[in-house]
Amino acid sequence: MAKRKFSEEQTEYMIKMRSEGMLIKDIASIMGCCPKTARRYLDPEVRERGDAYSKDYQEKNRARIAARQSKYAQENKERLNEYSREWAAENRDKRKVITDRWRHNNNDKIVAAGKRYNAENKEMISAKRAIYRKENKEMARISSAKWHEKNPGKKRAWSVRRRALEKEATIGSLDEINEIYRSAKEDEGIVCYLCGKVIEKGCGHVDHVFPLSKGGAHTASNLRATHANCNMKKHDTILEPILLNPGDRVIDREGDIGTVVNSDDPHNVQVHYDNGGSSINCIVPECESFEGLWPEGVSEK
Ligand SMILES: [Zn+2]
Secondary structure, eight states: OOOOOOOHHHHHHHHHHHHTTOOHHHHHHHHTSOHHHHHHHHOHHHHHHHHHHHHHHHHHTHHHHHHHHHHHHHHTHHHHHHHHHHHHHHTHHHHHHHHHHHHHHTHHHHHHHHHHHHHHTHHHHHHHHHHHHHHTHHHHHHHHHHHHHHSTTHHHHHHHHHHHHHTTOOBOOHHHHHHHHHHHHHOSSOBOTTTOOBOOTTOOEEEESSOGGGTOOBSGGGEEEEOHHHHHHHTTOOOOOTTOOTTOEEEETTSOEEEEEEOSSTTSEEEEETTSOEEEEBOOTTSTTBOOEEESOGGGO
């Protein structure tokens, strides 16, 4: 007879039968197991010894057991499939509990598998999505509206990124850039870099200090939160470059930040960059070798 597992209740029942003087072999036959198993359940010491032994065996023979199991599964594929289908049909609720528990404990695995699948089936997925959107216009509109509500600033960040790609601008870390757009839309107490006043929560715009249209970089260092009005007033004008003085913090076209060392000659403004380099920049817009250098944060002045 096969080894069986008994619940606590069943074990108690067996112990009760034994205490009433019943023979182990009779208890075994009532419980539908072999006498050895019954003995294990009746004597905790035997049981512990047995459990320890089988745990030890499993640990020492992991590969062998796995090989045996997979061989068995291969040889009995159809039978096992049919069995699990039948079992699942008869135990819908149990099955849900088991799968939910598995999902809960293996979230990392599920996420990784999903990412792998998406990467391997990119084109197929986007084609399917396009068809779905066409066939379910209203649903798609609602779900996209919901998404935008949950991800403030991301839509804007994406459309600006597209524009930056078109302009072949230097593009920085997407995470850092998205964080600025998110913060402008969501955070409280954000200060407008153009006027220095606090922006009302949810109303922040994001501006390129060095305008994208004039060759500015799409990097976090070249982006600042502003009032909608201040942003509109500034539009794509470049902040007044002639006012630079030694010690001024500046930003250049590539979004690099540094400090002005010498600005006596607007054709030869020396800058030490925070990342270690230094350069000579011409800040006269009419000049042919015009590089562009703008105050990093107007509000700090
Ligand atoms: Zn402002």
